[in-house]
Amino acid sequence: MQFKRIVVKVGSALVSPDGQGCSGKHVLAIAGFISACHQQDIEVILVSSGSVAAGRSSIAHGSNTPSIAAKQAMAAVGQMQMMANWQRFFDFSCSQLLITHGDLKDRKRYLNIKNTVRVLLENRVLPIINENDTVATQELKVGDNDNLAALVAMVVEADALLILSDVDGVFDKDPRKFSDATLIPNIEEITQDIYDLAGGTTNHLATGGMATKIQAAEKACEQGIETFIVNGTKPKAFEQLLQGANPGTHFRAQGNTLTAKKQWLKNTLKSSGAVHVDQGAVRALQKTGASLLAIGVKGLTGDFAKGAAVDIIYFDEQAPKIIGKGISQYSSSDLARIQGQGSHNIETILGYCPSQEVIHRDDLVLSNK
Numbered sequence: 036m037q038f039k040r041i042v043v044k045v046g047s048a049l050v051s052p053d054g055q056g057c058s059g060k061h062v063l064a065i066a067g068f069i070s071a072c073h074q075q076d077i078e079v080i081l082v083s084s085g086s087v088a089a090g091r092s093s094i095a096h097g098s099n100t101p102s103i104a105a106k107q108a109m110a111a112v113g114q115m116q117m118m119a120n121w122q123r124f125f126d127f128s129c130s131q132l133l134i135t136h137g138d139l140k141d142r143k144r145y146l147n148i149k150n151t152v153r154v155l156l157e158n159r160v161l162p163i164i165n166e167n168d169t170v171a172t173q174e175l176k177v178g179d180n181d182n183l184a185a186l187v188a189m190v191v192e193a194d195a196l197l198i199l200s201d202v203d204g205v206f207d208k209d210p211r212k213f214s215d216a217t218l219i220p221n222i223e224e225i226t227q228d229i230y231d232l233a234g235g236t237t238n239h240l241a242t243g244g245m246a247t248k249i250q251a252a253e254k255a256c257e258q259g260i261e262t263f264i265v266n267g268t269k270p271k272a273f274e275q276l277l278q279g280a281n282p283g284t285h286f287r288a289q290g291n292t293l294t295a296k297k298q299w300l301k302n303t304l305k306s307s308g309a310v311h312v313d314q315g316a317v318r319a320l321q322k323t324g325a326s327l328l329a330i331g332v333k334g335l336t337g338d339f340a341k342g343a344a345v346d347i348i349y350f351d352e353q354a355p356k357i358i359g360k361g362i363s364q365y366s367s368s369d370l371a372r373i374q375g376q377g378s379h380n381i382e383t384i385l386g387y388c389p390s391q392e393v394i395h396r397d398d399l400v401l402s403n404k
């Protein structure tokens with residue numbers, strides 16, 4: 036394998052295949068792969084799901100859709116079982132990092148995570164990361180570990196992301212529902228057609244299914260990180276990976292990567308609202324790389340503060356289209372007063388003019404779909 040630093044994401048079905056605590060059934064071979072990487076001086080960061088699945092049998096819940104509090108309690112029980120399960124397959128130390136979206140969107144905490152992982156890797160300790168499910172509320176959650184793994188891969192500047200699941204890769208339709216589904220070994224570009232192939236999950240202990248894996252691949256590839264979806268139930272797949280072959284689906288990384296600030300804006304910050312723009316603004320943003328001015332703003336959605344991340348939306352005849360995302364220099368209440376106005380009128384209307392632009396081009400990232 037030509038990679039020097041990889042993030043390996045392991046899904047719940049591999050850690051707790053029957054939802055009754057942890058098992059070595061699949062984890063043993065995965066740990067063998069990670070140890071082989073260590074021997075070849077390939078640094079590994081593990082993002083492991085499975086705390087909810089592992090803790091499930093310890094918490095009374097009475098249905099297939101436990102309450103959020105019950106799931107958080109399952110995670111509290113299952114997380115330590117999962118960590119103990121991993122540690123027993125390694126003869127080097129493991130470490131636990133529990134993080135939330137709230138930690139990643141805070142630049143200081145983001146850098147603390149980065150520095151901690153660096154020191155762990157220097158000491159040949161395996162970082163094992165999961166979302167801090169017991170403290171994370173909906174707004175503070177990444178929500179699924181596929182996207183979390185992609186964000187982690189960016190934080191640690193990995194050169195590959197391996198998403199290990201219970202399927203061989205991306206199929207043209209859900210292979211659990213259609214016996215004639217065919218595997219797609221290589222995806223050069225992630226378009227809407229690729230998203231349309233992806234269904235959810237039939238495993239009630241997992242989150243997201245194939246859709247979140249494609250979102251994760253898109254984030255990672257945009258940052259130049261080669262991404263693979265591989266069947267973690269098949270030990271042969273690990274031999275192939277170590278030989279540099281692709282046993283599942285490979286998503287090709289892009290050459291032109293975003294700056295660290297723009298990728299953080301695009302992938303880590305959540306939008307608090309949206310500004311609706313006219314066709315002239317779309318042209319200026321897409322063709323000339325201009326900033327967004329108040330004159331091109333037609334409306335807005337949501338209640339947001341100055342400095343918030345917002346989506347930029349264009350309503351064509353058919354449907355709203357997200358053109359990009361940026362940091363608004365104006366709150367939604369000020370923006371409502373200056374929309375459609377020339378920049379020279381802002382001071383007269385508001386009594387002050389903190390910026391000629393509503394979204395400066397340095398704080399703006401365009402969508403590629």
Ligand SMILES: Nc1ncnc2c1ncn2[C@@H]1O[C@H](COP(=O)(O)OP(=O)(O)O)[C@@H](O)[C@H]1O
Pocket residue numbers: 045046047048084199200201202204205206207208209210211232233234235236237238241242243244245246
């Ligand atoms: N087009 C597709 N190709 C492959 N798998 C798909 C597709 N659409 C939906 N899936 C489902 O996604 C599941 C994997 O996602 P998930 O259950 O969330 O796994 P994990 O726990 O590993 O994250 C597969 O078991 C499969 O049923």
Ligand SMILES: N[C@@H](CCC(=O)OP(=O)(O)O)C(=O)O
Pocket residue numbers: 045046047048083084085086087088110165166168178179180181240241242243244
């Ligand atoms: N943080 C959760 C993982 C949620 C999740 O994304 O699960 P999966 O779809 O199996 O990767 C847990 O440990 O149970």
